[in-house]
Amino acid sequence: MNKRHTAFKAALATGLAIAGTLIVLPAEAQAAWQCQDGYVCLYENSGLTGSAAVLPRINPKMSGYTGGIEDLRGSKFTNGKDVNDAVSSIANNTDQNMFLYADGNYNGYTQNKHPWGPIVVHPHQWMNLDGDYNDSLTSVSVGQYLACSHSNVSTFTCHWVSDRD
Numbered sequence: 001m002n003k004r005h006t007a008f009k010a011a012l013a014t015g016l017a018i019a020g021t022l023i024v025l026p027a028e029a030q031a032a033w034q035c036q037d038g039y040v041c042l043y044e045n046s047g048l049t050g051s052a053a054v055l056p057r058i059n060p061k062m063s064g065y066t067g068g069i070e071d072l073r074g075s076k077f078t079n080g081k082d083v084n085d086a087v088s089s090i091a092n093n094t095d096q097n098m099f100l101y102a103d104g105n106y107n108g109y110t111q112n113k114h115p116w117g118p119i120v121v122h123p124h125q126w127m128n129l130d131g132d133y134n135d136s137l138t139s140v141s142v143g144q145y146l147a148c149s150h151s152n153v154s155t156f157t158c159h160w161v162s163d164r165d
């Protein structure tokens, strides 16, 4: 009789454990943030996965929009990790071109590393940042890019060029 009672309790405990596991699973298998229409989203991992960052300064629909972020240090993904040197994929769901730079103050991809200009994410497209580009993004502009006679903005003349599709 006692033995039977114990077996029942064990079965009940197992059932609860399974129920507990089922509750935890959806959080672990959480779908990646889907970047909304009209927004720019930066992702921690490739393929628009991992934690996302939707930063006001580079999102035309948000009140804090300025057209660029000269230094991503201090910006965070929703999981609290730093955005700087950690972005692996980007969705650009705006109508404007988006320009990527490896260094702060819109330096890096402009002249020395890539003479053809900054890396562009075209409107309503997304891209993985592979190879040298992975985990190296430090500044971003949307709808405009900084054209310089040299990549070092402190010693050479630079000016913003509007670039809106």
Ligand SMILES: [Ca+2]
Residues within 6 Å of the ligand: 043, 044, 045, 046, 086, 087, 088, 135
């Ligand atoms: Ca990353």
